[in-house]
Amino acid sequence: GAGVSQSPRYKVAKRGQDVALRCDPISGHVSLFWYQQALGQGPEFLTYFQNEAQLDKSGLPSDRFFAERPEGSVSTLKIQRTQQEDSAVYLCASSLRPRGGGEKLFFGSGTQLSVL
């Protein structure tokens, strides 16, 4: 596609429910990033993929968060047993080159997760 696509745009979950957020990066982009953005704040890094390899997951806040990119294109961020503090916008970004190349990040519109 022309840009980074994320789905769903909005997700309301009951506390304790599992959720899965999808990201379709720009075709051919090597790098894929997940960020978490709280209301009125800047994005916080969660995890990074280079093709199918998850090279950095240092920003994942707990072991309830899991991300995968099995074929090096589409990625899924899964949150198990959601808590209210997980409520945020989850942004996906992709870039053409591997991380560290001064890359331009292309962001999706995000998934706004609300945990009740």
Added chain:
Amino acid sequence: TQLLEQSPQFLSIQEGENLTVYCNSSSVFSSLQWYRQEPGEGPVLLVTVVTGGEVKKLKRLTFQFGDARKDSSLHITAAQPGDTGLYLCAGLYNFNKFYFGSGTKLNVKP
């Protein structure tokens, strides 16, 4: 710990005024980027600065990277309502990871 501090947090001005947004850190960055984010959308890259002291201009926007590559500023001349949004700086640390500032929310009133 916030690696990048942005100021001011909020700015509300009249159309035609000038403004400057600051992005400061005690850390040295390989490069620094500025993004603009509108409600319900992801951030969109405005500029990347790489060299200490570098100045880049994008129409009415002027970006400067500090000599020591620890800070940056964004200056907007004759602001317009279309400039309204959340301005974010992002620093590339150790050629490895982008850290975002907390953002400056700009509102330009007609």
